[in-house]
Amino acid sequence: MNADKKEKRQLPRFRVGMRNLKTAIAAALCALVYYFLDRSPAFACIGAIFGMGSDYANSRLHGGNRFFGTLVGGLIGMGLFAIYANLFPDGSNRWFLIPLTFIGVIILIILCQYIWVGGVQPGGVVLCIILFNTPMDSYISYALNRIFDTGVGVVAAMLVNSMLPGGFTFSFMQKIYNRLGIKEPSDPRETE
Numbered sequence: 001m002n003a004d005k006k007e008k009r010q011l012p013r014f015r016v017g018m019r020n021l022k023t024a025i026a027a028a029l030c031a032l033v034y035y036f037l038d039r040s041p042a043f044a045c046i047g048a049i050f051g052m053g054s055d056y057a058n059s060r061l062h063g064g065n066r067f068f069g070t071l072v073g074g075l076i077g078m079g080l081f082a083i084y085a086n087l088f089p090d091g092s093n094r095w096f097l098i099p100l101t102f103i104g105v106i107i108l109i110i111l112c113q114y115i116w117v118g119g120v121q122p123g124g125v126v127l128c129i130i131l132f133n134t135p136m137d138s139y140i141s142y143a144l145n146r147i148f149d150t151g152v153g154v155v156a157a158m159l160v161n162s163m164l165p166g167g168f169t170f171s172f173m174q175k176i177y178n179r180l181g182i183k184e185p186s187d188p189r190e191t192e
Contacts, residue, residue: 018165023052024161030153043146050122052161059161063154064134065118070150072111073123077130080104081139084131091136101109101131129135 026048034041047070051063080100088096104127112119126146134142 001028003085007104019052019054022160022164023049023157026052026153026157029160030156033152041149043149044156045152046158047150047159049153051154051157053157056158056162059158061118063157064116065156066122067151069112069119069124070117070126071123071167072115072119072148073126074130074147076107076111076123077105077127078129081130081134085136085139089136095133101128104131124185141150 024146028047030044031041047063047066050066051059053059053062080103084100087093105124108123108127109120112123121144121177126143129146130139130143
């Protein structure tokens with residue numbers, strides 16, 4: 001083959017877009033707030049990252065999935081773990097958590113069909129963490145803290161997304177410009 005005819009393999013061009021920046025800002029904002037609260041920002045940052053969408057409507061969808069899934073999964077997990085803790089206060093017979101997991105996932109799916117369809121996956125994560133990875137004496141506070149932290153992260157994502165380009169504020173301003181007949185220049189050189 002002729003060397004000129006060989007296609008050169010090009011590396012993909014990496015770039016950081018507005019959604020990437022908004023996601024990083026929302027996560028960093030959560031970390032900053034939690035730093036002053038002397039509390040771990042992990043789940044708030046996760047909520048912010050999962051809650052960020054390409055625009056405000058997508059942020060509501062993704063954030064809703066994360067928040068309502070965590071809420072439903074956390075509440076189911078608390079209820080099922082309470083049953084386990086009452087039957088086995090010493091934490092023995094962990095095998096009993098297997099049928100509780102089955103029951104919990106079924107309940108989660110049914111409730112999410114009525115509350116928020118996209119909440120099954122994040123709800124399942126919280127449900128399993130509560131059932132299999134939470135100490136006997138702190139499952140209630142753990143679940144409530146995860147619900148709260150996730151809510152903080154989702155709110156941070158929605159606020160950041162609404163205030164930066166592509167969000168509610170910018171689309172709202174675009175509608176005002178259109179109604180007033182103000183044309184936004186598409187090329188920065190048009191303003192010179």
